[in-house]
């Protein structure tokens with residue numbers, strides 16, 4: 001069964017409070033999502049493998065540890081996932097970026113895929129699929145299905161806010177995909193919005209309300 005990690009770091013929680021606030025405007029919202037994505041990337045990369053490397057400091061030769069060249073890929077679920085990409089790339093600039101375009105039909109709440117583009121060496125990469133919101137779980141389940149279909153085998157899912165319903169559904173559909181979240185909220189409302197949540201992440205990021 002997939003593990004669920006909730007990042008309760010004080011900086012993440014503090015910034016998330018501003019992200020949720022209805023009075024936070026688009027510019028600040030975007031900056032905060034970017035910052036929280038960086039902080040979450042710091043935590044999520046905790047298990048990256050290291051190798052010993054010989055270097056020379058100004059003082060003497062030394063054996064130091066460096067990342068052992070694991071290939072990473074970041075896959076935002078369009079649109080809102082885009083808001084988390086730059087924050088992650090600040091820490092892992094060599095990661096390749098794939099895109100999965102999905103929107104949630106407002107009536108059925110089912111995801112509709114409209115775009116998919118991944119790096120060519122899919123099988124060799126570890127992927128972090130990112131989206132600020134895990135609500136019913138339909139979009140994350142579909143996006144992960146889509147990248148598995150294209151050959152991805154090693155996948156993590158990272159979001160800002162999740163509803164318990166979404167976590168359960170994602171765990172059931174993809175038991176091999178660990179889930180990393182900044183906050184686990186109370187529930188979904190009748191329109192499939194996370195309560196208390198932050199509203200529509202895509203609209204708040206891009207000012208399209």
Ligand SMILES: O=P(O)(O)OC[C@H]1O[C@H](OP(=O)(O)OP(=O)(O)O)[C@H](O)[C@@H]1O
Pocket residue numbers: 077078079080081102103104105109111131132133134135136137138139140166192200201202203
């Ligand atoms: O877990 P689910 O019930 O599938 O809902 C979550 C999805 O809904 C939002 O996207 P939306 O459909 O609003 O598209 P957008 O990012 O283009 O605004 C959000 O960014 C997720 O992708």
Ligand SMILES: O=c1cc[nH]c(=O)[nH]1
Pocket residue numbers: 133135192193194195197198199200201202
């Ligand atoms: O609360 C929610 C649920 C789905 N998508 C969002 O952007 N927000």
Ligand SMILES: [Mg+2]
Pocket residue numbers: 080200201202203
């Ligand atoms: Mg949206």
